[in-house]
């Protein structure tokens with residue numbers, strides 16, 4: 247049963263002390279969020295810089311994101327236990343950032359299954375070791391004590407509806423946006439969207455792993471969902487218009503960078519000429535916006551290099567022997583199926599070949615053949 251639901255009506259319940267710095271808010275009937283600080287990760291906030299939350303169904307509880315460390319995850323569990331005695335039946339990791347997933351170990355201790363998009367699982371396997379080390383350096387050994395990397399045990403590949411705990415949840419996946427594995431979680435009954443990394447509110451979006459064009463496409467698609475309220479990645483609870491606000495920021499930044507890139511400005515030049523005054527009031531503008539400027543500039547550079555590479559390869563088609571050493575190396579690299587080298591490729595760096603071939607090769611190609 248929901249023991250404290252009546253006391254939580256549409257109000258911010260601040261459980262604020264050194265041991266329990268979580269801010270619990272009831273967003274809609276049986277839907278709760280923990281509102282993180284709108285700050286960079288630092289010891290004083292113990293990594294609590296994103297929003298997490300939970301949904302109480304008739305048969306159990308589903309939690310969205312686990313926090314930045316084991317203690318954060320444990321505090322989430324403690325707070326949920328003060329709201330309901332129902333069992334937690336699932337934890338969903340919306341995306342692979344450390345502040346969203348490093349609390350997983352507290353849930354794994356209780357035997358709670360963890361679900362994520364398969365791209366999040368892959369990214370955690372590839373990056374979490376480094377992320378954990380970096381987060382330890384940011385926060386301290388003491389704050390991170392007990393934190394272990396726990397990889398999700400269940401995965402999804404596409405958007406799908408999930409009936410769980412007597413609730414219907416819509417898992418939304420639109421491809422690489424804020425990260426490669428972003429899931430949004432829509433509680434269909436109330437229209438509350440846990441936006442994962444897709445939507446920020448009154449805070450500059452974090453783009454360090456972003457695909458800007460993919461993120462813009464994702465938000466264009468997200469606008470069609472029946473959303474009433476949003477638990478954003480960071481910032482206060484929002485209404486559906488926060489989707490459009492994040493979209494305007496991303497489009498404004500991309501347009502500014504495309505214009506300046508076309509004018510020939512350097513990555514240094516754009517640092518002093520990319521102010522977006524309409525977003526100055528958003529949290530973390532001074533620091534995060536500048537990082538975003540650099541990120542988008544680098545994306546445009548990669549796009550240009552990729553176009554040049556495609557042009558370079560366009561005249562190459564004559565197959566070489568499948569026994570070519572590079573071909574064998576690629577086949578065993580895990581990037582994709584075996585491919586045939588083509589005449590003249592020896593002058594092109596291997597890294598370029600791998601990048602381009604991985605992008606061009608479809609699965610299931612068992613003979614060495616250049617795909618064009």
Ligand SMILES: [Zn+2]
Pocket residue numbers: 341343424443452479
């Ligand atoms: Zn994130």
